[in-house]
Amino acid sequence: MPQLTLVQAINTALAQEMERDSRVVILGEDVGPNGGVFRVTEGLQARFGKDRVVDTPLDESGIMGSAIGLAIGGMRPIPEIQFEGFLGPAYDQLVNHAGRMRTRTRSAITVPMTVRVPVGGGIHAPELHSDSPEAIYTHSPGIKVVMPSTPYDAKGLLLSAIRDPDPVIFFEPKRVYRSFREEVPDEDYTIPIGEAKVVSEGDDITVVTWGGPVFQCLGALDNLPEDVSVELIDLRSIYPLDIETIVESVKKTGRCVVVHEAPKTAGMGAEISALIQENCFLHLEAPVQRCAGFDTIMPYYKLELEYLPETPRIQKAIEECLAY
Amino acid sequence: MPKKVVYEAKIEHLQILDEDGKLDQKLAKDTLTDEQVVYLYEQMSICRQYDEIAFKLQRSGRMGTYPQNKGQEANAVGAGLALEKGKDWLVPCYRENAALFMHGLPMHYVLLHWMGDERGNQIPEDCRMTPLSIPIGTHMLHATGIAWANKLRGDDSVVATFFGDGATSEGDFHGAMNFATVMQVPVVFYCQNNQWAISVPRESQMNSATVAQKAFAYDMPTIQIDGNDIFATYKATKDAAKRAREGGGPSFIEAVTYRLGDHTTADDARRYRDQAELDAWMGKDPLIRTRLYMEGKGLWSDKQQTELEERAKRIVDEVAKTALEIEAPSTSDFFNHMFAELPADLARQRDTMRTSSLGLDPDQVGLGARAQRV
Structure with a gap:
């Protein structure tokens, strides 16, 4: 292959x-x-x-x-x-x-x-x-x-x-x-639009992300103490959104961090947080945390890593959500 | 090194039937037959009556805003006849009703559209057209794309797209012209220059002396015609369609016409337009000159005129009745054509639209979850 x-x-x-x-x-x-x-x-x-x-x-x-x-x-x-x-x-x-x-x-x-x-x-x-x-x-x-x-x-x-x-x-x-x-197989295969992927299974906290930040999240997971068990979800499809996979996971973990590069306000993190509180409010142990780009213009590249949700910031978000 | 001329251009103006109903026999050769002239006159008259009834429907609160086609009908019928029904595509704006009807669109569809009912846009399978396009100047790119698809598929259909003088200020107009010429696709750009974009006159809309010259930027064959002359509208479209069908690429037609009515029923042109200007154009009405021509040639009598007026009324009354009597759309109809297959959350919103404030399944908000937890 x-x-x-x-x-x-x-x-x-x-x-x-x-x-x-x-x-x-x-x-x-x-x-x-x-x-x-x-x-x-x-x-x-x-x-x-x-x-x-x-x-x-x-x-x-x-x-x-x-x-x-x-x-x-x-x-x-x-x-x-x-x-x-x-x-x-x-x-x-x-x-x-x-x-x-x-x-x-x-x-x-x-x-x-x-x-x-x-x-x-x-x-x-x-x-x-x-x-x-x-x-x-x-x-x-x-x-x-x-x-x-x-x-x-x-x-x-x-x-x-x-x-x-x-x-x-x-x-x-x-x-x-x-x-x-x-x-990547040579043969023809499809992945249905609207299905998220659980990248790693875990019980303590759910991290929802997609695109580039999937790998920054994986970096953050590597840096966490070994006894912290994180469920990482890669949405793959933003619309339609695989609400079920997110809800199922958060019902299990009670905590969630949403990570995306786009600005925080009215970003997908806001939508996902709303869906979580609508669907599993009583399962939550902590407020849903957003780790996103800032509500600024994306800076020129000298400062882009300050803007983007890089590994240390994601790690901090996970730790804060776990500590709540 | 002396300067040299690298580009020269001229634009011809074509008029075959003048406002007094006098025909240029030489130019009229191989254009419309007598039967076709009568047919187009009938189509224009029915369309004029359609405007009357539509206006009344709006004024009596039975229909929303409506843009009258009045004064511009020669364009729709001439172009409509020059193109092959069921084969060539029409990509219209909203002042080409007669062309759509001639190409098979059920007449009540246009009323439904203006009655706020998308079923008026549900183009029947045997009609090759896109629905009325309300935002100005965006649909010509679709025409270019459809023509491009025809070329790629080896289908010798031609696409004609219609728009006003104001639309030629939009970036997408230029994009459509550029793509069409670069890709050499079979499309006819038909500009109904009716002199006014709502309240802005043509001379405030553009600095160019003609609209037709805009085609020079794309090295596209271009012509200016009398848009109130059915012979000219037919011939110019026929020539352009022939060129397109034979692989000659796109053409541009500037049809000089006039909007005899307000922009729409929501507009009052007296606020910005001189009565004298309107009066002058009243005399150039395509219906008047076509009738004069037919009468002069012995093709038309007062009796026929009376019969036509009665027939037009009957047809349009029936059409209005059909539009008014259509069953109401089902409450959740606007959900059902979002995608070929409705995503689960959208289906949930549809199914609970009357039972939950945000269209959410009550089972999943609060109580259901609480029960599950306890």
Whole structure:
């Protein structure tokens, strides 16, 4: 079984699905001969031709809007937005059109497309290349939002996303792109959208996270005393959210820390905390703790690790929640 | 080194039937047959009557805001006839009712839309169109994408998208034009330049002398036409569609027309528009000139006119009745088309929308959990 990075796993999934389904087309900035700025689409244009892997004009709204048209016209477009910060210009098309088309036409017209977007900080990138806007799109009805953190999950989730009859944003944590390899089967397999993964089982406290911070959380777990037993949940899908897995875990542990890179206020941590108090209030031994980015502009990279929930801060959050 | 000219351009204006009903025989060659002229006149008249009834429905509180098409009907019918029903795509704004009807959209759907009922957007399977688009200038990108899909799938259908002069100020208009030309897809950009974007006149909307010249930036074939002339609207669309179908890529049409009504029933154009300007355009009404032409050619009589008016009333009354009498949507209908398959939490919200303040299952808030714990 091949050992792949996240980048390679996504590339493999794209190639396999393009092979399987002639309706799949990739469009975006620099996705052709250059293979995308992160090389996620490397080699795909040479293999599938310029009609199916298309370098577009530099216009995110144009990419999103024409991808919507491609989907309406019977294709399965996979638009790539180069960095999450550039989703801004495409916001209107994505939220007000892709997300609403099925409802406003009572399912007569649908938009099956997968929007691939590198996301998050920690790679010393320039301004507007390090944000985590997943909550914005989760708050926008009609769009599914996923963010795998491992190569194995990335392949399975991407295949589910492409085959989904509705629009899916597939966030790819940049920090994980090449950080490690793992075994990724050659064969076709899917991971259902909406299913979280229990990374490590434990009884004392639940840690809920997704994307890049999964690995900062694992670092924090390593630093905790050996007798502390932590259940770490990687959501993988942000919308729909696997409430059951979270609730089941918190009912067992009575304590929960939610970790995410996005700003704290009105972030997914707020939603998850609310769901926990709605569903297992009387099981709680401590308030749900949020360990998130601050409510500031994501700083330039000299200070990005001060902003991001890094291992020491996560460790502190877990210790505080346990001590309550 | 002397300077040299690297780009030169000109724009033609096409008018075949003038406002007095006089036809340019040479230009009219191979355009509309007499039967087609009569047919288009009938379609325009029915659409005008549709506006009347829609206006009354709004004023009597039976329908929400409605934008009249009045004065611009020659565009919808000319373009509608030039495109192949059931094969070519229409990606409309909201002043092309007649084209949608000619391409098979049940007429009461548009009323349903303005009555606040999404079922009016539930395009039947045999109709190739997207629903009315309310936000300005966003849908032309969808037209480009649909045309792109046609090209990739080897389907020789053409896509026509309609929008106003104001829409050409939007970034997505330029994105749609740019993508369409770069990808050379079969789409016709049809601008109904009706001179007003709600209260802002064309000359405040853009500095360019014409809308048509905006296509030069994309090296797209472009023409300005008299948008109140059914011969011109038909011919320009037919030519553009032919070019697109034969692989010649996108085209641009600026149809100079005029919004004889208010922007919508919520608007009062007297606040910003001179009566003299309106009066001048009243004389250029496409219905008047088409009737003059037909009468001059012996194709139309007062008797036929009376019969048509009666028929239009009957048709539109029936349509209004259908729209008014449709059964109410089920209470939770707005949940059911969010996704192909409803996520569990959304299904829970739907199922408890009347029994819990936030749509949450009462079993899981408080009491259920307490019982479980105790």
